[in-house]
Amino acid sequence: MKFVKRESEQSALRKDFSHAFSDLYNRFFDDDFFSTDLARTDWNPRVDVFEKDNSVVVKADIPGIEEKNLNVELEGNVLTISGEKQEEHKTDSKNYRHMERSYGSFTRRITLPDNIQQEKVNADYTKGVLTVTIPKSKENGAKKISVKVS
Numbered sequence: 625m626k627f628v629k630r631e632s633e634q635s636a637l638r639k640d641f642s643h644a645f646s647d648l649y650n651r652f653f654d655d656d657f658f659s660t661d662l663a664r665t666d667w668n669p670r671v672d673v674f675e676k677d678n679s680v681v682v683k684a685d686i687p688g689i690e691e692k693n694l695n696v697e698l699e700g701n702v703l704t705i706s707g708e709k710q711e712e713h714k715t716d717s718k719n720y721r722h723m724e725r726s727y728g729s730f731t732r733r734i735t736l737p738d739n740i741q742q743e744k745v746n747a748d749y750t751k752g753v754l755t756v757t758i759p760k761s762k763e764n765g766a767k768k769i770s771v772k773v774s
Contacts (some may be wrong), residue, residue, distance in 0.1 A: 667709070667726035673734055680736050680758045688725075688751030696747050696756060701738050703756060706731040 669686045684705055686694070694707040711727040741759045748755045 667728060667731060668730050668732060669705075671705075671732055671734065673736075675737075675760075678760055680740060680760065682730065682734055682736075682754075682756040682758075684754045684756075686730075686749075686754055689752075691749060694754070695747065696754070698742055698745055698758070700742075701736045701740060703734045703736055703758070704731065705734075705754065705756070 668742045669684045671685075672681075672683045674681055682703060682705075686705075686709070689709045690705050693710065695705070697706075706729070708729040709727050716756045736758060737760070739761050741761050746757045748757075749762065
């Protein structure tokens with residue numbers, strides 16, 4: 625008589641889960657995942673927003689974009705940065721095996737504090753970093769209201 629050891633249900637489920645997770649992990653990091661089509665979709669630049677004593681500063685990383693394809697607008701207290709990064713077209717006969725650089729149009733909208741001076745905005749684009757500086761108004765918009773007791 626031969627004895628056959630049976631796996632418990634939990635052990636079988638663990639093996640199934642382990643196999644499924646391993647498969648998902650391997651497919652995610654497979655070279656085919658980072659296809660050319662993925663790299664060409666819309667993208668959003670990384671943005672930092674911080675306040676100084678007298679201004680609000682917005683920095684956006686947008687390397688490789690030409691000035692003519694960059695637009696910065698301030699409407700009310702909403703700053704909109706938009707543009708398009710064009711794909712480089714070379715007549716080279718290189719066949720890409722891996723492509724991660726993104727191309728296409730983007731739009732970022734950042735809501736700023738209410739106490740800004742719209743007419744004194746300054747934008748500078750140097751080494752792929754757009755820096756927009758918006759001075760704060762001296763008035764904070766708050767007004768003390770006296771309460772009368774009746």
